[in-house]
Amino acid sequence: MKSTHNVLLAWTKSAAITTVMVTGTALLMTACSTVKPPAKEYSQDRLDDQMLVPAGNVVALETTAVGLLNYECRPNPANAGAIGWVLMKPEAEMRDRTGKVVGRYVGPPATWTHTDGSSVVGTQLALAPTTGATNIPNQLSRGTPSAAPGAMQNITYIQRIRTKGGQDMSKRCTQTEVGDKLTLPYQADYIFWKAA
Structure with a gap:
């Protein structure tokens, strides 16, 4: 038993x-x-050819910027002096992929400043249209870093992609409205590259 x-x-x-x-x-x-799986490395696979950063460069920092684009109705030298909305002052806060504030974007000239004190000035190389008439275009810029050491020290290129807003120009801008101001919210990813 x-x-x-x-x-x-x-x-x-x-x-x-x-x-x-x-x-x-x-x-x-x-x-x-x-x-959630870890974030994948940034890829240029879905970008227009004119937005591609040349081989020999690697991603140094990925950010998302949220801010304002301030325009003024005035003659535009870049458009043969025709009257239209001219970007006067962009200003945005940049966050990294974890959501941490890592810097600011202002202009002119287009300048990205990291919280560590380093900065880079961008010179536009190319634009590419985005989906949606009110979204600013994607942009590729060549970087000219400041001498200050830090995250922006060796930046060679800056991509502006995945844009939202910033370009609703439906407000009238003619000779009568010269001097009028227009402020539009926008968002964009800024991808910073350096030589490999």
């Missing part, structure tokens, strides 16, 4: 342990399935 009791007791313990292990494994698998 004792041996049957011992076998029954051992079987009950074994079944209980198996149930706990199966349940624990299932819970662990469920918890792991909700964990």
Whole structure:
């Protein structure tokens, strides 16, 4: 009788342990399935050719900027003096992929300043249209870094991509409105590159 009791007791313990292990494994698998995978390395695969950074450069910093673009109705020298909305002052806060504020963007000239004190000035090389008439175009700029050491020290190129807003020019701008101001919110990703 004792041996049957011992076998029954051992079987009950074994079944209980198996149930706990199966349940624990299932819970662990469920918890792991909700964990986000690490961010993939930035890719230029979906960009227009004129936005591509040349080979021999690598991504140094990825940011998302949110801010304002301030325009004035005036003659535009870049457009043969025709009257239109001219960008006077961009200003935005830059956050890295973790959401941490890492710098500011202002102009003119287009200048990105990191919180570590380093900065880079961009010279536009190319523009590419984006989806949506009110989104500013994608942009590729060549970087001229300041001498200050830090994150922006060796930046060679800056891409402005995934833009939202900043270009609703439906407000009238003619000779009568010269001097009028227009402020538009915008968002864009700025990808900073350096030589490999």
